Each structure stands twice: as structure tokens, then as C-alpha cells.
Amino acid sequence: MASVSIVFRKDKLNSKNEAPVHLRIIKDRRIRYISAQIMIPLDYWDFNNNKVKSKFPNSARINSMIWNKFLELQDEVLTHETETKSLTTRQLKDKIIGKKPVDFLEFAKEANKLYLADGKIGTYDKNVSIIAKIEKYFNGQAYVFQDITVEFLSKYEKHLKTKYKNSTNTVHNNLKFIRKLFNDAIRMDLIEVSVNPFLRYQLKVEKTQRQFLTEEELAKIEKYEAPENSVLGIHKDMFVFACYAGGIRVSDLLQIKWRHFDGTNINFTIKKTGSQLSIKIPNRGLEIMNKYKPDVEDRNKFIFPVLSSTADLNNLRALDSAISSASSSINNSLNKITKAIELDKHISFHISRHTWATRALKKGISIDKVSKLMGHANIKETQIYAKIINTELDKAMDIFNS
Numbered sequence: 001m002a003s004v005s006i007v008f009r010k011d012k013l014n015s016k017n018e019a020p021v022h023l024r025i026i027k028d029r030r031i032r033y034i035s036a037q038i039m040i041p042l043d044y045w046d047f048n049n050n051k052v053k054s055k056f057p058n059s060a061r062i063n064s065m066i067w068n069k070f071l072e073l074q075d076e077v078l079t080h081e082t083e084t085k086s087l088t089t090r091q092l093k094d095k096i097i098g099k100k101p102v103d104f105l106e107f108a109k110e111a112n113k114l115y116l117a118d119g120k121i122g123t124y125d126k127n128v129s130i131i132a133k134i135e136k137y138f139n140g141q142a143y144v145f146q147d148i149t150v151e152f153l154s155k156y157e158k159h160l161k162t163k164y165k166n167s168t169n170t171v172h173n174n175l176k177f178i179r180k181l182f183n184d185a186i187r188m189d190l191i192e193v194s195v196n197p198f199l200r201y202q203l204k205v206e207k208t209q210r211q212f213l214t215e216e217e218l219a220k221i222e223k224y225e226a227p228e229n230s231v232l233g234i235h236k237d238m239f240v241f242a243c244y245a246g247g248i249r250v251s252d253l254l255q256i257k258w259r260h261f262d263g264t265n266i267n268f269t270i271k272k273t274g275s276q277l278s279i280k281i282p283n284r285g286l287e288i289m290n291k292y293k294p295d296v297e298d299r300n301k302f303i304f305p306v307l308s309s310t311a312d313l314n315n316l317r318a319l320d321s322a323i324s325s326a327s328s329s330i331n332n333s334l335n336k337i338t339k340a341i342e343l344d345k346h347i348s349f350h351i352s353r354h355t356w357a358t359r360a361l362k363k364g365i366s367i368d369k370v371s372k373l374m375g376h377a378n379i380k381e382t383q384i385y386a387k388i389i390n391t392e393l394d395k396a397m398d399i400f401n402s
Contacts, residue, residue, distance in 0.1 A: 001027070002025055002027035004025055004074045005026075005070075006050055007021070007023070008021055018039040018042070019039065019045070021035075021036040021039075021040060021066055022035055023036055025073075034073065038065070040052055040056065040062075041056075051063045052066075101145070101146060103144060104134075104143045104144060105131070105138065105143065107185060108127075112124060112128065115127065119316045121317060121320035122320060122324075130177050145190075145191045148182075149197050152197070153201045168205065172204060182198060211347075213345070213347075215359070217343060218240070218355060218359075221239070221338075221341065222240055224341050226337075232337070234292075235330045236337060237292075238250070238304050239347075239352050240288060242356065244285045245266070246279040246374060247374055248353075249271070250323075251327070252271050254304065254323055254327075255302070256268055258294075258297075258301055266281060273375060292304060292305065307322055357370055358385055360373070361385055
């Protein structure tokens with residue numbers, strides 16, 4: 001049960017030798033103070049009777065005011081405790097005087113710093129761009145969470161489409177970040193759930209078609225002969241390897257060293273999710289790996305020699321920059337290969353991931369195993385590939401119509 005009392009805060013004396021009068025809530029040995037908005041000189045407070053001395057001007061009226069506030073607070077505390085006994089002193093204070101408004105931009109920037117601390121440089125940089133657009137839209141005005149309403153979101157969505165020519169999915173990603181900030185603030189008990197505009201505002205997304213290679217198209221890339229010991233050849237081998245070895249993301253594959261390979265499996269930590277993954281490498285993948293096996297065993301060498309052997313994997317900003325540069329170079333190489341073999345598809349390294357997933361499902365690997373091998377946090381991410389396979393099967397059945 002919470003207790004309420006009147007407290008003269010002589011620990012907060014100002015330069016005029018005045019101190020504030022507070023109302024104190026104690027529950028479970030935790031204390032919260034609510035200001036009575038009254039300052040009294042130290043010499044005019046009656047500590048024995050816990051009130052203003054009669055010789056202070058308007059003492060009767062001030063004491064009456066303090067007492068009424070005390071009775072109101074006591075009544076409020078009793079009411080809220082009757083409704084919910086588990087309320088903390090902070091929650092009681094928030095319910096009685098309301099939560100202190102939280103500056104939206106300030107909260108957004110602090111929340112984004114957590115991505116930087118976790119080494120998620122790409123996500124951090126993307127959010128910096130999202131926050132910059134919001135800040136520009138605010139135009140120097142201070143916004144708290146309560147200002148971000150359904151009407152605000154509707155106007156801001158139109159702004160993103162007209163000012164920045166953002167696609168529906170780009171707008172979706174921008175608003176999804178704002179939605180996450182609301183969920184974080186609610187979880188931290190900084191705002192009430194009722195403030196969240198996303199309870200009534202639906203995010204829009206357009207379905208995108210995932211490109212993948214057929215067995216014949218993959219075979220054409222495998223048969224392409226790159227110049228011996230060329231960067232182009234390494235890039236081609238990395239792409240083909242990923243098409244056989246679980247669709248490993250390029251950001252992970254670039255960092256995998258020989259010490260991550262135990263003779264059958266590659267064991268590594270997924271950069272995107274931070275989860276551990278072990279993938280048994282099939283024969284075709286082993287053939288490609290053997291091309292790069294050093295004559296003198298060095299377990300600390302990268303399997304695919306793209307990143308510098310002296311790269312500091314602990315310098316997250318430099319590492320992210322090196323991976324971005326390497327990824328761009330790999331995609332340029334893949335475009336050269338597709339032109340050379342006259343493949344009418346725009347290829348990026350990420351298509352190796354889609355290709356492995358569709359191939360795995362066609363070969364009978366169950367969707368839950370495909371999901372685990374791809375390091376998906378949720379099987380829903382994998383189900384899109386099952387839908388692709390079903391579409392392909394439907395097309396195959398059209399042969400009976402001809």
C-alpha cells in the first residue's frame with residue numbers, strides 16, 4: 001500500500017534560502033515526488049507541525065492549498081491502487097499528473113545509437129537518413145510523441161512520395177522505423193499505448209517479385225571461363241558457392257576464414273542477426289573452396305581472398321565500408337558475366353540466396369530446414385520461396401492446355 005505525505009525539501013534550498021514543498025509517494029520502499037508549486041523560506045517552515053508558520057504572509061491560505069493538494073493526491077493514489085495494485089510509484093505519479101512529454105527527435109537519435117553500439121552500421125546509417133528527413137520536415141519545431149498523429153502520418157507519407165519521390169516500399173521502411181520508436185517508448189513506459197497512431201494507421205507495402213536462377217541459368221554461369229587468377233573469377237566462384245551453400249549473404253561470406261571450416265561444415269555468426277549457423281558444404285562447394293586453399297595452412301586467411309588480409313574486423317565502420325565496396329565490385333563482375341553469356345536477367349549477389357532457396361525446396365528439403373539454413377528469424381520469411389515454387393508448378397501444369 002502506498003503512503004502519501006507533505007515534505008519540505010530543505011535539501012533543495014535556492015540562493016534566496018527558499019525550498020519547495022513536495023508531496024511524496026512511497027510504495028515498496030520506492031519514492032516519487034510531486035511538486036506542490038510552492039516555495040517557502042526556510043525560517044518560515046514549521047517542521048514540528050509540517051506546515052507554514054502563521055507569521056508568514058497568507059499562511060492560512062497556503063496551508064489550506066497544500067492540504068487540499070495532499071487530500072486530492074491521497075484520493076487519487078487510493079483510486080488507482082484499488083484498480084491496479086501492481087502500479088509502481090512512477091506509474092502512480094504518471095497517472096496522476098501525466099507523463100512528461102518526450103521529444104521525438106531526441107528519442108529517435110538515442111534509440112538509433114543502439115544499432116551503432118551493436119555494430120549494425122548499415123541499419124544505423126539507414127536510420128540516420130530517415131531521421132534527417134523527419135527533422136527537415138519538422139522545420140525547427142519541437143515535436144513530442146503526442147504530436148505524431150494519424151493525420152501527421154498521412155501528411156508525412158504524401159510528403160515522402162512528392163518531395164523525395166519515395167516508392168511505396170521506401171515509405172513503408174521510413175514509417176516502420178517511426179512505428180518501432182513508438183513501440184520502444186511504450187515498452188519503456190514513456191508514453192501510453194493509446195498515444196500510438198499505428199493502432200489506427202496501416203502501413204502500405206507492394207509485393208516485389210524475387211528473382212532467382214533456374215538450373216540451366218546457373219549452369220551457364222558455372223561454365224563461364226573467367227581469366228585465370230582474376231578478381232572476376234573469384235567473384236564468380238563466390239556467387240556459385242553461395243548458390244550451393246545455403247545462400248550465405250555476401251557480408252558473411254566475405255568474412256569467413258579457414259578457421260570457420262571444420263572439414264565438412266562452415267560455422268559462423270550471421271552478421272545481420274547475430275545468431276550462430278553451421279552449414280554442411282556440398283561437394284560442388286568443396287570443389288570451389290579447394291581452389292583457394294593455401295599451400296601453407298593458415299587458418300586465419302579468408303576463404304575467398306577479397307577483403308584485405310590485414311582488415312581489422314573489430315573496426316566496425318571500416319569493415320562496413322570495405323564490405324560495401326567489395327559488394328559493389330562483385331555485383332559489377334556479375335553484370336559483366338551475364339552480358340558475356342547473354343543471360344537476360346539483372347543479377348546481384350543476393351540472387352544467389354533466392355536461387356539456393358528455390359533449388360532447395362525443389363529438391364525436397366522441407367521449408368523449416370530451409371528457414372534454419374538461411375538463418376531466418378521467422379519461417380514467414382521463407383514462405384515466399386514456397387509460393388514461388390507453387391507458381392512454377394502451376395506454370396508446368398499448363399503443358400496440358402497445349
